[in-house]
Amino acid sequence: MEPSPHAERFAEMIGAANVLTTADDQAPFLTEWRDLYKGVTPMVLRPGSTDEVSAVMRYAYENDLKVVPQGGNTGLVGGQIPQESGEEIVLSLTRMNKVRAVDPDGFTLTVESGVILETVQNEAEKVDRLFPLSLGAQGSCQIGGNISTNAGGTAVLAYGNTRDLVLGLEVVLPTGEIWNGLRTLRKDNTGYDLKQLFIGGEGTLGIITAASLKLFPKPKKLEASFIGLANPHAALKVFSMAKAQAGPLLTGFEIMPRVGVQFCLDHLDGARDPLEGEHAWYVLMELSSGSEVFPVRDLMEGILGEAFEAELVEDAAFAQNLSQVQDFWHIRHGMSEVQKAEGGSIKHDVSVPVASIPAFLDEAIAAVEAFVPGCRPVPFGHLGDGNIHFNVSQPVGADKEAYLAKWDEMNAIVHGIVADFSGSISAEHGIGRLKKDLLRDVKSEIELDLMRRIKSAFDPKNLMNPGRIL
Amino acid sequence: MEPSPHAERFAEMIGAANVLTTADDQAPFLTEWRDLYKGVTPMVLRPGSTDEVSAVMRYAYENDLKVVPQGGNTGLVGGQIPQESGEEIVLSLTRMNKVRAVDPDGFTLTVESGVILETVQNEAEKVDRLFPLSLGAQGSCQIGGNISTNAGGTAVLAYGNTRDLVLGLEVVLPTGEIWNGLRTLRKDNTGYDLKQLFIGGEGTLGIITAASLKLFPKPKKLEASFIGLANPHAALKVFSMAKAQAGPLLTGFEIMPRVGVQFCLDHLDGARDPLEGEHAWYVLMELSSGSEVFPVRDLMEGILGEAFEAELVEDAAFAQNLSQVQDFWHIRHGMSEVQKAEGGSIKHDVSVPVASIPAFLDEAIAAVEAFVPGCRPVPFGHLGDGNIHFNVSQPVGADKEAYLAKWDEMNAIVHGIVADFSGSISAEHGIGRLKKDLLRDVKSEIELDLMRRIKSAFDPKNLMNPGRIL
Numbered sequence: 001m002e003p004s005p006h007a008e009r010f011a012e013m014i015g016a017a018n019v020l021t022t023a024d025d026q027a028p029f030l031t032e033w034r035d036l037y038k039g040v041t042p043m044v045l046r047p048g049s050t051d052e053v054s055a056v057m058r059y060a061y062e063n064d065l066k067v068v069p070q071g072g073n074t075g076l077v078g079g080q081i082p083q084e085s086g087e088e089i090v091l092s093l094t095r096m097n098k099v100r101a102v103d104p105d106g107f108t109l110t111v112e113s114g115v116i117l118e119t120v121q122n123e124a125e126k127v128d129r130l131f132p133l134s135l136g137a138q139g140s141c142q143i144g145g146n147i148s149t150n151a152g153g154t155a156v157l158a159y160g161n162t163r164d165l166v167l168g169l170e171v172v173l174p175t176g177e178i179w180n181g182l183r184t185l186r187k188d189n190t191g192y193d194l195k196q197l198f199i200g201g202e203g204t205l206g207i208i209t210a211a212s213l214k215l216f217p218k219p220k221k222l223e224a225s226f227i228g229l230a231n232p233h234a235a236l237k238v239f240s241m242a243k244a245q246a247g248p249l250l251t252g253f254e255i256m257p258r259v260g261v262q263f264c265l266d267h268l269d270g271a272r273d274p275l276e277g278e279h280a281w282y283v284l285m286e287l288s289s290g291s292e293v294f295p296v297r298d299l300m301e302g303i304l305g306e307a308f309e310a311e312l313v314e315d316a317a318f319a320q321n322l323s324q325v326q327d328f329w330h331i332r333h334g335m336s337e338v339q340k341a342e343g344g345s346i347k348h349d350v351s352v353p354v355a356s357i358p359a360f361l362d363e364a365i366a367a368v369e370a371f372v373p374g375c376r377p378v379p380f381g382h383l384g385d386g387n388i389h390f391n392v393s394q395p396v397g398a399d400k401e402a403y404l405a406k407w408d409e410m411n412a413i414v415h416g417i418v419a420d421f422s423g424s425i426s427a428e429h430g431i432g433r434l435k436k437d438l439l440r441d442v443k444s445e446i447e448l449d450l451m452r453r454i455k456s457a458f459d460p461k462n463l464m465n466p467g468r469i470l
Numbered sequence: 471m472e473p474s475p476h477a478e479r480f481a482e483m484i485g486a487a488n489v490l491t492t493a494d495d496q497a498p499f500l501t502e503w504r505d506l507y508k509g510v511t512p513m514v515l516r517p518g519s520t521d522e523v524s525a526v527m528r529y530a531y532e533n534d535l536k537v538v539p540q541g542g543n544t545g546l547v548g549g550q551i552p553q554e555s556g557e558e559i560v561l562s563l564t565r566m567n568k569v570r571a572v573d574p575d576g577f578t579l580t581v582e583s584g585v586i587l588e589t590v591q592n593e594a595e596k597v598d599r600l601f602p603l604s605l606g607a608q609g610s611c612q613i614g615g616n617i618s619t620n621a622g623g624t625a626v627l628a629y630g631n632t633r634d635l636v637l638g639l640e641v642v643l644p645t646g647e648i649w650n651g652l653r654t655l656r657k658d659n660t661g662y663d664l665k666q667l668f669i670g671g672e673g674t675l676g677i678i679t680a681a682s683l684k685l686f687p688k689p690k691k692l693e694a695s696f697i698g699l700a701n702p703h704a705a706l707k708v709f710s711m712a713k714a715q716a717g718p719l720l721t722g723f724e725i726m727p728r729v730g731v732q733f734c735l736d737h738l739d740g741a742r743d744p745l746e747g748e749h750a751w752y753v754l755m756e757l758s759s760g761s762e763v764f765p766v767r768d769l770m771e772g773i774l775g776e777a778f779e780a781e782l783v784e785d786a787a788f789a790q791n792l793s794q795v796q797d798f799w800h801i802r803h804g805m806s807e808v809q810k811a812e813g814g815s816i817k818h819d820v821s822v823p824v825a826s827i828p829a830f831l832d833e834a835i836a837a838v839e840a841f842v843p844g845c846r847p848v849p850f851g852h853l854g855d856g857n858i859h860f861n862v863s864q865p866v867g868a869d870k871e872a873y874l875a876k877w878d879e880m881n882a883i884v885h886g887i888v889a890d891f892s893g894s895i896s897a898e899h900g901i902g903r904l905k906k907d908l909l910r911d912v913k914s915e916i917e918l919d920l921m922r923r924i925k926s927a928f929d930p931k932n933l934m935n936p937g938r939i940l
Contacts (some may be wrong), residue, residue, distance in 0.1 A: 103823070103825065105710065105824075105825040106823045106824050106825040106826075107824075108823070149659065150659050150663075152657050152659075156656070156657065160634075161657060163663070164630075164634065173916070173920075177916050178916070179914070179916050179917060179920065180914065181917070183892065183894075184823050184892070185821050185822070185823065185856060185892075185893065185894050185897070186626070186821065186824065186855040186856050186857070187622050187626065187631060187821045187852075187855050187856065187857045187894070187897040187898050188821060188894035188896075188897060189619065189620050189622075189670055189894070189896050189897060189898055189899065189900045189901070190894055190895060190896050190901060190905075190909060190912065190913065191670075191901055191909060191913065191917075191921050191939050191940075192667055192670070192671060192675075192920075192921050192924055192939075193620075193633070193666055193667075193669070193670055194917065194920055194921070196663055196666035196667070197662055197663075197666070197667075199663070200659055200661075200662065200663055201662060205662075216717075217713065217714055217717050240575065243577075243687065244687055244760065244761065245761045245763060246761065247686075247687050247718070247759065247760040247761055248628075248717070248718035248719070249718070289717065290714065290717040291714065291715045291716065291717055291769075293715060293765070293768070293769060293772060294764065295763070295765075298763070299761075299763060302763060351655045351656065351657045351658060352655070353573070353576045353578070353654050353655065354575075354576050354577075354656065355573065355575040355576040356576075382657070385656040385657050386655060386656050386657065387656070387657045422653065422654070422655075423655065424653075424655050424657070424658035424659070424660055425660060426658075426659050426660050427655070427657040427658060427659065428657050428659055429659065430659045431659070431660060431661055435660075439660060439661060442660065443660065443661065444649070444650065446643070446647050446648070446649050447649060447651070447661075447664065448661075450643075450649065450662075450664055450928070451661050451662050451664070453927035453928070454662055454924065454927060456927070457920075457923035457924060457926070457927040458920070458923070469661050469662075470661070
């Protein structure tokens with residue numbers, strides 16, 4: 001690709017080393033791990049400060065240049081990959097990686113948006129606090145991307161979505177102007193809560209450059225159990241018992257089918273089956289407490305005792321130490337990755353009201369098995385949040401390409417059932433490019449119109465991550 | 471006032487009995503309890519369904535009629551009172567009072583916006599659940615107003631602001647169109663989270679007609695203590711101890727000065743001093759648990775034991791039963807009302823980072839005492855949220871009008887100190903008309919401009935609650 005005539009100007013703003021124009025330098029920014037998208041860009045820019053982001057955006061606005069912000073490039077809907085047209089500049093936040101302030105007494109942390117999620121977690125831990133956001137990609141995803149996509153993960157049950165963890169934001173607007181909304185207040189009712197639009201806005205309204213985040217007491221006691229049971233109906237009942245007894249101390253409740261656990265045993269380094277026999281379904285239940293005084297082990301035993309008595313549980317293993325807790329989570333966190341080894345996988349990230357999860361799974365599993373006989377549904381995820389990653393692996397020995405060609409048709413079947421349960425077709429991954437067309441089917445014209453009005457109020461030239469969401 | 475030429479048309483839409491045009495009928499809608507605002511309106515409309523609200527709004531939009539939505543008329547910043555110009559129609563949501571759905575298993579409740587907060591609480595209690603929003607006006611305020619102002623109250627510490635309790639909204643837009651965003655999902659990342667703009671939007675972007683709300687396990691164990699201590703510095707340290715030990719079970723931590731408690735003893739029916747001696751400051755601490763198994767009483771004793779040992783606490787009373795818990799809260803909830811009996815009171819609803827509360831109080835108390843010698847600061851409220859109602863009663867025997875004439879000057883002094891601590895000039899009451907001019911001092915031009923763009927995207931004719939916030 002020819003170097004852009006604008007590259008020299010950008011080099012003056014942020015240094016030539018941070019304007020990437022060769023194919024080799026750009027490569028890591030142009031593909032993503034599912035291989036669904038491959039992008040083309042005139043250049044990748046890596047500004048190192050809010051002022052540099054502002055200068056870049058101001059110039060881009062004046063010159064009608066389209067910009068795609070990119071964090072750790074772990075997004076699952078193509079939002080962060082430039083379009084094939086080759087017009088969109090990639091703005092990587094990787095160098096915006098400073099921790100700006102740590103306030104353990106006020107339970108807040110202020111970081112730049114390029115800080116990797118695991119680093120945010122570690123910074124909190126250093127001061128005996130917890131930043132609860134936790135997900136499979138935490139070693140490489142960046143907090144700015146987490147916020148822009150309102151990431152979910154495994155701690156939503158007790159701590160909420162990323163939206164619930166953000167106190168304030170600093171954002172560079174499409175015009176290059178800087179909005180300083182970096183507040184650490186727990187209560188502030190002074191006009192429209194602007195940060196809510198950038199959270200989950202998928203980079204279409206501005207570029208998040210820094211965030212003030214909520215911290216929590218670090219769990220001092222942690223218990224986990226790996227539970228074998230017959231079906232999701234039993235799992236929901238165990239969830240209700242656990243929620244009633246443990247309340248806010250119930251910090252994880254993840255459901256997995258046998259086939260998913262088997263994939264992990266077959267393909268995931270270090271995975272071991274926590275239970276001796278095989279069970280059709282599994283639940284990973286975690287309880288934790290920031291205080292030493294709660295009898296968390298007793299609580300876990302009480303919940304499981306009640307569940308055994310009600311004949312809801314077939315078998316259960318208790319983690320005897322932190323290493324075993326990690327072993328349990330290793331299986332859960334590996335569940336997405338291992339599906340690659342089993343050929344093509346058609347994916348859905350859906351949510352329904354919590355109480356509807358078993359009925360939804362019954363219907364959706366039957367429907368996809370009727371659509372592709374021999375396919376292997378691997379629905380897993382956050383039962384307590386009503387959020388299931390309804391992934392369906394190809395039949396053993398089937399042709400991968402031919403199977404993946406059924407993606408849209410299978411999506412339509414599953415999303416139709418989701419709609420019957422008043423659910424969401426994107427519970428935590430966002431819309432990006434992958435689900436943009438689907439959005440028109442599930443949203444009212446009024447809702448889409450309101451979104452368009454917001455987009456055009458913030459980005460009248462439609463230069464910020466164009467073609468995502470809307 | 472002459473009947474409006476439009477009254478007849480509205481009568482066709484919602485029934486003549488629901489178009490109030492006489493002074494007597496209108497009176498309750500035109501004043502509020504602080505007597506800061508007295509409004510004039512051509513008519514008060516009381517639609518009884520979403521379709522009726524939609525019809526009213528469509529007609530108003532087509533005919534360029536300004537509309538002020540009103541819930542329980544307990545707002546504290548004049549947002550719900552029509553302006554003196556007499557142009558604004560009052561749209562009362564009082565008849566929108568149906569409970570639409572109760573789902574105890576899914577921990578959700580869907581109600582129309584005119585349902586009184588206490589009714590919402592009671593509906594939750596009927597199915598053994600808790601709707602945690604709790605504030606002094608709960609017997610008359612309506613949930614739609616709570617949502618439109620993102621109400622705070624005494625349960626924010628454990629359960630968040632009203633914003634955190636809303637899963638979905640139904641809204642009639644300024645054009646009369648109905649946006650059905652009534653979802654009960656815990657996770658949904660399908661585009662901009664539109665409901666966030668109406669929450670805390672103070673009725674300037676549309677009229678909330680129904681809401682889906684989060685429910686929680688009903689506390690089975692509840693403990694409260696009334697603590698006497700020397701100063702807010704000690705109170706903050708006790709708060710840190712309590713938060714570390716009790717975590718999410720710490721459901722209340724309210725601070726009050728002696729003068730406020732004394733006002734209650736003097737003027738509030740049924741108020742009794744929980745402690746024998748007098749103390750400069752008091753804290754009401756509450757712990758609660760949805761489970762029977764937590765040793766909540768032990769926890770309370772543990773926290774207070776540690777605080778006594780550290781010499782932070784002078785005396786403390788434990789509630790021995792639910793009636794005593796209510797006695798403690800009776801004092802706290804009465805604290806605002808009793809100030810009326812002591813003459814003029816200049817009020818501030820401010821927040822600062824939690825750890826800055828003691829330093830803020832030291833500075834602000836000294837500053838107002840220097841400004842009006844003999845004045846009686848009664849700062850009280852939600853220490854754990856960093857939110858203080860910094861109310862200042864007039865000197866004994868002073869002239870009320872002359873004292874209240876210093877309102878703006880005292881505001882400027884206190885808000886200046888708030889700004890030094892990066893705080894908020896409206897932590898939970900909103901902006902309305904009272905603080906509209908102040909907003910320009912504390913917000914950047916960029917932030918105000920973004921708000922104006924949103925307002926104009928949603929309400930291009932500026933007919934919805936005009937002159938509030940912006």
